[in-house]
Amino acid sequence: MINARGFKVFRQFEPSPVPFPDGREHTTVAIVGAGPVGLAMALDLGRRGHPVVVLSRLDFVAQASKAICFSKRTLDIFDRLGIGDAIMAKGLTWEVGKIFWRDASDPVYRYDTRPLKDQKRPGFVNIQQYYIEEFLVEALAELPNVELRWGHKVEAVTPMNDGVDLHVTAASGTYDLRAEWVIACDGSRSTMRRELGLDFDGRVFQDNFLIADIRMKHEMPMERWFWFDPPFNPGQSALMHKQPDDVWRLDFQLGWNVDRDAAILPENVEPYVRAMLGDDVEFEREWYSVYTFQCRRMDRFVHGRTIFAGDAAHLVSPFGARGCNGGFADVDNLGWKLDCVIRGVAGEALLESYNVEATAAAEENHIHSTRSSDFLTPKSTASRALRDAVLELARDHEFARPMVNSGRPSTAIVFDSPLSTPDAEEWTDGVRPGSVVVDAPLGDGWLLESIGEEFTLLSRGWRGKAPVGLRVVEVDDRDRLAIERLGLEEGAAYLVRPDQYVAARWKSACDADVEAALHRALAA
Ligand SMILES: Cc1cc2nc3c(=O)[nH]c(=O)nc-3n(C[C@H](O)[C@H](O)[C@H](O)COP(=O)(O)OP(=O)(O)OC[C@H]3O[C@@H](n4cnc5c(N)ncnc54)[C@H](O)[C@@H]3O)c2cc1C
Numbered sequence: 001m002i003n004a005r006g007f008k009v010f011r012q013f014e015p016s017p018v019p020f021p022d023g024r025e026h027t028t029v030a031i032v033g034a035g036p037v038g039l040a041m042a043l044d045l046g047r048r049g050h051p052v053v054v055l056s057r058l059d060f061v062a063q064a065s066k067a068i069c070f071s072k073r074t075l076d077i078f079d080r081l082g083i084g085d086a087i088m089a090k091g092l093t094w095e096v097g098k099i100f101w102r103d104a105s106d107p108v109y110r111y112d113t114r115p116l117k118d119q120k121r122p123g124f125v126n127i128q129q130y131y132i133e134e135f136l137v138e139a140l141a142e143l144p145n146v147e148l149r150w151g152h153k154v155e156a157v158t159p160m161n162d163g164v165d166l167h168v169t170a171a172s173g174t175y176d177l178r179a180e181w182v183i184a185c186d187g188s189r190s191t192m193r194r195e196l197g198l199d200f201d202g203r204v205f206q207d208n209f210l211i212a213d214i215r216m217k218h219e220m221p222m223e224r225w226f227w228f229d230p231p232f233n234p235g236q237s238a239l240m241h242k243q244p245d246d247v248w249r250l251d252f253q254l255g256w257n258v259d260r261d262a263a264i265l266p267e268n269v270e271p272y273v274r275a276m277l278g279d280d281v282e283f284e285r286e287w288y289s290v291y292t293f294q295c296r297r298m299d300r301f302v303h304g305r306t307i308f309a310g311d312a313a314h315l316v317s318p319f320g321a322r323g324c325n326g327g328f329a330d331v332d333n334l335g336w337k338l339d340c341v342i343r344g345v346a347g348e349a350l351l352e353s354y355n356v357e358a359t360a361a362a363e364e365n366h367i368h369s370t371r372s373s374d375f376l377t378p379k380s381t382a383s384r385a386l387r388d389a390v391l392e393l394a395r396d397h398e399f400a401r402p403m404v405n406s407g408r409p410s411t412a413i414v415f416d417s418p419l420s421t422p423d424a425e426e427w428t429d430g431v432r433p434g435s436v437v438v439d440a441p442l443g444d445g446w447l448l449e450s451i452g453e454e455f456t457l458l459s460r461g462w463r464g465k466a467p468v469g470l471r472v473v474e475v476d477d478r479d480r481l482a483i484e485r486l487g488l489e490e491g492a493a494y495l496v497r498p499d500q501y502v503a504a505r506w507k508s509a510c511d512a513d514v515e516a517a518l519h520r521a522l523a524a
Contacts, residue, residue, distance in 0.1 A: 003060060007060065007062055008062065008063040008064065008287070009060045009061070009062065009063060010060070010061045010062060010063035010130040010133075010134065011060060011061040011130075011134060011137070012059065012060045013059050013060060013148075013150040013151075014059070014150070015059045015150055015151035015170065015171050015172070016059075016148070016149040016150045016151060016152060016170065017170075017172055018152075018168075018170050018172045018173040018174070018175050019175065020175050021172070021173040021174075021175060022173065022174065022175065023175050023176070024175070024176045024177075024178065025175060025176070025177050025178070026177075026178045026179075027051055027052070027053045027177060027178075027179050027180075028050050028051045028052070028179070028180050028181065028342060029045055029050055029051065029052045029053070029179060029180070029181045029182075029183065029338070029342075030052075030053045030054075030055060030164070030166060030177055030179035030181075030182045030183075031052060031053070031054045031055070031182075031183045031185055032055050032154050032166070032182060032183070032184050032185060032186045032191070032192055033054075033055070033056065033057075033184070033185035033186035033187055033310075033312065034054050034055075034056035034058070034133075034137075034148065034150075034185075035133070035185060035186075035187055035310065035311070036067070036129060036132050036133055036136065036310075036324055036327065036328070037185040037309050037310030037311070037324070037327035037328065037330065037331060038054060038056075038183070038185030038186070038310070039054070039133060039136035039137060039140065040077075040081065040136055040327075040328055040331045041183050041185055041309060041331045041334070041335065042054045042136075042140055042146050042148070043081050043082075043083075043136055043139055043140055043143075043146075044081060044331055044332075044334075044335030045335060045338065045339065046140060046143040046145055046146035047081065047082070047143065047453070048335070048336075048339045048453065049145060050145065050339065050342055051145050051146075052145065052146045052147070053146075053147050053149065053177065053179070054140075054146065054147065054148045054149065055149050055152040055153070055154055055166070055168060055177075056148065056149065056150050056151070056152060057151070057152070057153040057154075057186075058150070058151070059150035059151035060150075061130050061133045061134060061137070062130065063130055063287075064129075064130070064287065064289075065211050065213045065249070065286070065287040065289055066129040066324075067129040067132075067318075067321070067323060067324040068126050068127065068128060068129070068241065068243050068249055069124050069125075069126055069224075069241070069321035069325075069409075069410075070087070070091070070124065070125050070126075070127060070132070070321070070324070070325065071113075071123070071124055071321060071325045071409065071410040071411065072113070072114055072119070072121045072122060072123050072124065072411070073325065073328075073329065073410070073411060073412040073436065074324075074325045074328045074329075074410075075087070075088070075121035075122070075125060076120075076121055076436075076439070076448055076500065077328050077329075077331070077332045078328075079120070079121070079448070079449065080332075080453065080500075081139070082139060083135045083136065083139050084121070086135050087125060087127060087131075087132065087135060088121075088125065090127055090131055090135075090244055091125035091126060091127035091131075091244060092125065092126045092127070092222055092242055092243065092244055093122040093124070093125055093222065094113075094122070094123070094124050094125075094126060094222045094223055094224060094242075095112055095113050095114050095122055095123040095124065096110060096111070096112055096113075096221070096223045096224075097110070097111050097113065097223060097224040097225075097226065097406075097409070098110050098223055098224070098225050098226070099226045099227075099228070099404055099406050100225065100226070100227045100228070100230065101227070101228045101229060101391045101392075101394075101395070102228070102229050102230065102231070103230070103231045104395070106395075108391055108394040108395045108401070108404060109394050109401045109404040111409075113409045116438065118440060118441060118481055119438070119439035119440065119446070120439055120446040120448060120449065121439070123409070124224075124321070124409065126241060126242060126243050126244070127243065127244055128243055128244065128245075128247070129324065131244070132324075149170070151170050151171055152168050152169070152170045153168065153169050153170070153191075154166050154167070154168055154186070154191055154192065154195075155167050155168065155169050155174075155191070156195060157182075157191075157192055157195040157196060157306070159196065159303070159304050159305065159306060160178075160305070161304075162180065162305070163178050163179055163180045163181070163305055164178070164179055164181075164182040164304075164305050164306050165177070165178050166178075166179065166182065179305075180305065180342075181305055181307065181338060181342070182305060182306045182307070183306075183307050183308075183309055183334070183338075184306055184307065184308045184309070184312045184313075185308075185309050185310045185312055185327075186312050187310070187311045187312055188200075188296075188311040188312065188315045190308070190311075190312035192306060192308070192312060193298065193308070193312060196303060196306065198298060198303065199298065199299065200296050200297070200298055200315075201296060201297070201299070202294060202295045202296030202297060202315070202366070203294065203295050203296070203370070204292065204293075204294045205292065205293050205294065205295075205317065205373050205377065206256045206292075206377075207253060207254075207255065207256055207292065207293075207373075207376075207377045208253075208254040208255065208256065208258050208260060208263070208290050208291070208292055209251055209252065209253055209254065209290065209291055209292070209293075210251070210252045210253075210254050210263055210264070210269065210272065210288070210289075210290050211249065211250070211251055211287065211288065211289050211290070211291065212249075212250040212251075212252070212269050212272065212273055212285075212287075212288055213243070213247055213248070213249055213250075213286040213287040213288075214247070214248050214250065214273060214283040214284065214285060214286055215245070215246050215247050215248075215283060215284040215285075215286050216246060216248060216277075216281065216282060216283035216284070217246060217282075218242075218246075218248065218277070218281075220240070220242065222242060224239070224241050225239070225240045225241070226238070226239050226240075226406040226407075227239075228387075228391055228406070229388075230276075232272070232275035232276045233252050233253065233272065233275070233276070236252065236253035236254065236255065237252075237253040237376055237406070238250070238251065238252050238253065238276065239251035239406075240276070247286050248283075250272070250273060250276060252272050252276075253376065253377070254290065258290075260290045263290050264288040264289055264290055266285060266288070269285075269288045291318075293316075293317035293318065293319075293373065294315050294317070295315065295316055295317060295366045295369055295370055295373075296314070296315045297313060297314035297315070297359070297362045297363070297366065298313050298314070298359075299359075300355055300359065301313045301330075301354065301355050301358050301359055302351050302352065302354060302355040307334060307338070307351065307354065309327060309330035309331060309334060309358070310324075310326075310327030310330060310331075311323060311327065313330065313358070313362065314326060314362035314365070314366075316362075316365050316366060316369045317369045317370075317372070317373050317407075318407075319369060319372040319373065319376065319406065319407030320365075320368055320369055320372055320407035320408050320409055320410055321407070321409060321410045322365040322368065322369055322410045325410040326361060326362065326365050326410070329358075329361055329412070329413065330354075330358050330361075332499045333354055333357055333358055333361075333499055334351075334354045334358070335498075335499075336453065336497065336498035336499055337350045337351055337353065337354050338351065339498075340522060345469075345522065346522040346523060346524060347523065347524070349523040350522055350523040352418075352523070353417065353418055353419050353523055356415075356417070356418060357415045357417055360413070360415060360416070361413040361415075364413050365410075365413075368408045369407075371405055371408075372405050372406065372407045372408060375387055375404075375405040375406070376405075376406065390403045390404060391404060412435070412436040414432075414434055414435045415434040415435075415501070416434060417433070417434045417501075418523070419497070419503055419520060419521045419522075419523060420433035420434045420502070420503055420504065420520075420521075421433060421495075421503065421504035421516070421517040421520055421521075423505065424506070424507070426507055427487070427505065427507070428487075429487035430485070430486045430487030430488070430494075430505065431485070431486060431487075431494070431502050431505075432502065432505075433502045433503060433504055433505065434501065434502065435501065435502055436499075436500050436501050436502075437451065437458070437486075437494070437496055437500050437501070437502060438485045438486075440479070440481040440482040440484075440485045440486075441479065441481055441482065442475065442476075442479050442482050443476065443479065447479075447482050447485075448500055450473045451473070451496050451498075451500050452471060452498070453498050454469065454470075454471055454498055455469070455470050455471070455495065455496065455497060455498060455503075455518060455521070456470070456471045456472070456473055456495075456496045456498075457470055457471065457472045457473070457493050457494070457495055457496070457514065458473050458475060458486065458488070458493065458494040458496055459472055459473065459474055459475065459492075459493040459494075460474070460475045460477075460483065460488045460489065460490055460491065460492055460493070461474075461490050461491050462491060462492070462493040462508075462509065463491070464509060464510065464511045464514060465511050466514065467511075467514065467515050467518055470495075470514070470518060475488055489507060491507065491508045492505070492506060492507050492508065493505065493506055493509050493514070495514060495517050495518065495521065497521055503517055503518075503520070503521035504517035504520075504521070
């Protein structure tokens with residue numbers, strides 16, 4: 001359906017009424033923006049019982065062509081948020097990527113996005129971003145403490161010592177909302193950033209990519225296929241990937257000097273599709289667009305009582321699927337911390353660790369993404385010659401294959417975190433502090449499932465007395481793979497944060513060690 005403003009709409013909502021016309025209202029948390037990150041943030045905090053108001057400029061979920069690849073780490077986060085099974089049921093699982101060069105039918109490089117098997121979730125699932133938004137909206141409808149306001153736009157922001165004042169406009173009026181905490185998830189053109197006068201620095205890449213999302217019946221293994229310099233797009237790159245509902249994402253590199261408006265006209269797109277798939281291919285247009293990409297981010301994500309997440313905080317090229325996946329990682333990192341601060345379990349210093357960890361994650365995503373972009377679009381004749389030499393070598397030589405870079409797939413980031421207790425030297429294996437716990441079968445379920453939304457002590461025969469509020473999960477001797485992956489000897493224990501990251505671990509710990517590590521993990 002196309003709405004009155006010309007947008008392709010996946011789901012239309014009734015515009016929400018203004019609660020107190022020309023009045024003033026108070027809430028604990030306001031979330032600005034109902035894209036995937038704002039909605040996930042609302043679900044995380046809403047499930048923890050906090051009153052949340054979500055303000056969405058739009059009154060619909062757009063049927064646009066944005067994210068399709070969601071990583072294993074994101075799927076683990078979706079499980080924690082209670083929407084993992086719905087997304088798995090609709091999405092298409094894939095783990096293998098293949099990279100082709102020129103006209104060769106054999107790939108020069110093949111990679112596996114989840115080399116470590118026996119984990120609950122696969123390396124990736126492909127599903128249209130609007131389905132993710134839909135599942136999040138449905139889950140939020142179950143929470144009476146979360147209010148989604150469609151068609152409510154934040155126009156002005158006034159930071160206060162103990163909160164933030166938002167001036168909101170809607171079709172039926174205006175009002176002021178005082179929130180103790182505001183999470184700015186209002187996307188790359190963030191009003192919140194602009195109103196607070198904050199910078200968004202980085203690099204714009206001089207290239208254009210044509211997206212042709214088409215509907216067709218086509219058989220191909222469920223894999224990501226990427227071409228450098230294929231005969232159907234000489235001198236450029238291309239990508240092909242399947243989505244649910246027989247929709248396919250075709251992506252063609254166009255170069256810099258193109259007429260972007262003309263490039264998306266059907267008569268200009270369809271020759272690309274036919275060159276790739278054959279003259280007789282039958283397909284329908286789902287969405288055609290041209291995008292350029294940028295790597296930009298804010299210097300800090302925490303500004304008093306306003307905290308930035310998702311594209312509002314950091315923008316990254318789509319290669320490697322680090323945009324939305326990076327935004328969900330922000331949600332995962334911030335949710336439990338803000339929960340602890342609001343409940344008075346931790347002081348505001350804990351939020352500074354979100355700033356440290358989430359900016360480090362954004363920086364790492366930028367480094368990966370910039371490397372991929374430079375490999376994809378060499379800037380000089382010399383760098384193109386080097387790139388082609390790598391591809392040539394990769395065909396026959398194992399050592400060159402890891403240098404082929406069409407986007408390193410998003411994985412969980414490892415932090416050098418102020419919340420982590422440094423390891424004792426005796427640790428040589430397992431999962432080090434600052435890393436996310438690796439999954440493995442545990443009893444009838446999975447290791448990651450056993451970690452709730454609180455701090456957890458994963459123990460193998462630890463005999464101490466756990467501090468109040470700390471859950472203890474005993475790993476049984478029969479859980480061989482979990483024991484092996486954690487290096488969990490008899491008497492050892494891991495302290496795991498509510499976002500499934502390791503805070504500390506011991507071969508043998510006394511009660512005071514655990515207490516001190518828990519304090520440190522709460523920035524106390
Ligand atoms: C072609 C393409 C392919 C991509 N593929 C992938 C992929 O495969 N995997 C991946 O992880 N990422 C991918 N991404 C990136 C992903 O789409 C974004 O990272 C994601 O949309 C960010 O979500 P967000 O919620 O932070 O921001 P947005 O989705 O931009 O949502 C922001 C919301 O805030 C609202 N808003 C703005 N201003 C206001 C205001 N003043 N008041 C109230 N509301 C406001 C907007 O209307 C919008 O709904 C891709 C992007 C593109 C363009």
